[in-house]
Amino acid sequence: MKTFENLSGTKPVLLAIALSALLAACGGGGGRDAILGTGNLLSVLQPPAGAIIPGAACTTAGVTIPTVTATNPSNGNQFASTSTTGVAAGGKHITATFSLPMNAATINASSFSLAPQGGAALVPASVSYNATTSVATLTTAAPLLANTSYTGVIQKGASSAAGTPVGCPYAWTFKTAAVAAAGAPSVNLGRAAPFGIAATAGVTNTPTVPVTTINGNVVLDPVSGATCNLVPINASGGFGLCGGSPPVLNGQVISPLFPDAGATSGAIKSDLMAAYLSITPPAGPPAAGSLGGATPIPAGTTLGAPTGSAQVQGDNYFVPGVYQSLTSIMVTGDLTLDGLGDPNAVFIFQSSSTVGAAAGTPGPGPHTRILLINGAKASNVFWQAGSSATLGTAAEWQGNILAAADITMVTGATSCGRLFAGAFTSGAFVFDSNVVSVPGNPSAPATCQ
Incomplete structure (x- = not known):
């Protein structure tokens, strides 16, 4: 399986300090998915375990402020596949659907990132945006690891077509299925x-x-x-x-x-x-x-x-x-x-x-x-x-x-x-x-x- 490279050598302790300040800026309570702080730091490094607070909510929201309404895989999915059929090199599509039309130029590897738990952000094969469906897609360069937790993050760099950035960065977690090498045994009827x-x-x-x-x-x-x-x-x-x-x-x-x-x-x-x-x-x-x-x-x-x-x-x-x-x-x-x-x-x-x-x-x-x-x-x-x-x-x-x-x-x-x-x-x-x-x-x- 292809090895993904780190994008930064920043020490985890510095990231934890930065996250503490950023989380405070976004507030808490309500909502199903975790919300992280501002900036592009998370597109560089995956936060350490416990840095994401489930249930946190963004305090700046409104009909003109874009937010993520759905993801694939979704938050909490425990059986996500490691790849998407037809994708080169066995890569996987990770998608986020927005509530408003977005500025495609702001949907990129800096504003949309994915990382395994406790690991560095992956270098994607591509990040794209479909203006018809308002769906952003991050395509990995290789299959994801089986039986592994991942975190996807949409940063404040992502902005609506009108130029309004997301109120708070949006983060969600999912886990890939544990696929046994021999698969399930056949059943003889x-x-x-x-x-x-x-x-x-x-x-x-x-x-x-x-x-x-x-x-x-x-x-x-x-x-x-x-x-x-x-x-x-x-x-x-x-x-x-x-x-x-x-x-x-x-x-x-x-x-x-x-x-x-x-x-x-x-x-x-x-x-x-x-x-x-x-x-x-x-x-x-x-x-x-x-x-x-x-x-x-x-x-x-x-x-x-x-x-x-x-x-x-x-x-x-x-x-x-x-x-x-x-x-x-x-x-x-x-x-x-x-x-x-x-x-x-x-x-x-x-x-x-x-x-x-x-x-x-x-x-x-x-x-x-x-x-x-x-x-x-x-x-x-x-x-x-x-x-x-x-x-x-x-x-x-x-x-x-x-x-x-x-x-x-x-x-x-x-x-x-x-x-x-x-x-x-x-x-x-x-x-x-x-x-x-x-x-x-x-x-x-x-x-x-």
Whole structure:
């Protein structure tokens, strides 16, 4: 990896003294991001740990004074990628969006800087400004370091088109993802791979329009007491239900009554449980845990930015790897999974409790989406739910869900990926005007891979 050079030999003690005075000039209180003092000192050296005060706010603000309204990566992001696809030498774009049109001549390496925690400011490949979007872009000359904290700073040298400088310099921090050299391990679904859904406690399909469609085979192997699926089922589309009406099925149903008195359905269920346990730690199911040195998702964290938003928020971007929550996982908007150019890249999300997609608005309104870029495929994304999973209204889900118990799809939710209920215990499946597709199935959308 290319080594970045220092821009100054100034001693940290001098920087700390300067920062103290500059912070006093800008005041404190309010606001989400840190604000630093005046001048261009921070474009030369990264402040030492503790110099940035989270929550500080600028005391000089107004409709004619420009400020930064969004950054990419955003403040607090813990999973930023180390590079941006298509950038020379593996460099990364760091962007800041302004509240007002800016004077492009004032957006340069002196007014926009980036540095690793405790290190010198990086020498960028370029700093540019887009007058149409009011976005400044700093492009690094090489990839950022993995598992490293960075601070971006916009200095007072940045001025509006009318000549008004930013009220106080704006600083934010983010951390790059810890990318293991071998990436996440693959998950072997065995004989369950061709199946769109599996359930061990029956299926209910609400009789609504449009009718639920399943693009793939179905395995129904109810555990003791779940007799509602034990009705005549056949290869031509018969479907045992616990309630509602049959879905449209582009595949066949395998059950204890077809085709071989449960030998096939039982074997598939066995492979499904084996896949579930393969991504569960020795502590035992149904808890999810530290497979392959998982990156923790802190309790209370939700994943995703507002639908269609250009703003990259704290936890809406992931690179290949294993991620775990000791509580639940909830996706609330646009969640981006970046394959980093590897079509075999694997993503594993483990939840000790539930996995879910927040309810949204059908059509163009805000709703939950999982976006796959740079080679990422739904077939290589795995969501392990220690209990149940629920995909909310109009959610666009990508990836395979292995739920210990039930899976529910609310009105209009769709999934490119296998949905397996009852991977560890009794699990029912509930539909309501949904589409479930096995990646690569001939009847699935062409984009479902």
